[in-house]
């Protein structure tokens with residue numbers, strides 16, 4: 001997730017939590033004229049990714065630029081790269097990149113034909129149901145079936161929806177018989193119950209991707225794998241994770257304002273696990289110095305540890 005799950009985060013996360021088999025790294029935009037430099041792909045340098053297997057992701061609409069970056073990444077040792085056809089950001093989509101390319105079936109066809117010919121490794125893709133309408137994916141499926149893809153990750157919303165409204169499980173279900181590639185389900189898995197609902201409905205799916213749900217509850221991947229929530233001392237684990245992440249970012253980000261911005265950003269999701277949280281969040285947001293921020297956060301964790309040491313009081317709704 002761009003802005004959140006960079007290599008520092010992934011490393012510290014994997015030191016404190018389990019359950020994920022791999023991470024799709026936040027997208028890297030392809031460079032014009034096939035010019036890739038090592039610093040462009042710093043986030044996926046193998047030496048920065050020793051704890052959790054990673055699939056690098058590329059955002060691009062130019063096949064030659066895409067295949068050049070993909071080949072650079074294969075040369076670094078990756079066997080698969082992922083093409084981002086899901087990003088809903090208007091800045092991205094208006095340039096016919098990310099989910100903005102989904103209405104243009106012919107362009108996707110040409111892109112895959114041109115890039116796959118030149119690529120040294122395998123390709124997976126991440127898509128939504130369409131940019132404007134869900135009819136777009138139905139048109140796209142026969143095109144995708146023509147190419148050797150490792151897997152297709154589907155987030156069943158349109159790009160225009162961004163993250164609003166519910167996931168469209170009916171359309172996702174309709175897509176499944178029409179696809180010959182392994183499919184990964186992605187969207188709104190926030191609790192073990194959500195996962196159970198979805199895995200009962202889509203029995204043919206055995207690959208799952210979680211985004212915001214694990215940022216709100218970092219224990220979720222483990223709980224899903226274990227099939228139950230048998231963890232103790234969660235608040236203490238969270239506090240240790242938070243402390244380690246703070247130290248890691250303090251060592252890599254330039255200056256206290258970047259550090260504070262990064263750490264405060266995490267609470268956008270993490271705060272969802274705690275209710276009510278508004279008062280504490282205000283204090284955390286208001287802190288202007290790293291020491292003040294840490295003090296507020298540690299006080300919060302210590303109070304929480306006294307009241308809810310086993311379960312994270314997670315206030316999410318369930319899937320229907």
Ligand SMILES: Cc1cc2nc3c(=O)[nH]c(=O)nc-3n(C[C@H](O)[C@H](O)[C@H](O)COP(=O)(O)O)c2cc1C
Nearest residue numbers: 001002026027126155186187188189210211212213
């Ligand atoms: C802040 C943010 C950044 C994201 N960055 C990426 C990204 O770089 N690449 C990608 O494939 N998806 C990205 N996503 C989308 C998520 O991977 C995922 O598809 C989406 O959040 C739905 O899944 P979830 O309900 O489990 O979060 C991002 C989502 C958010 C909210």
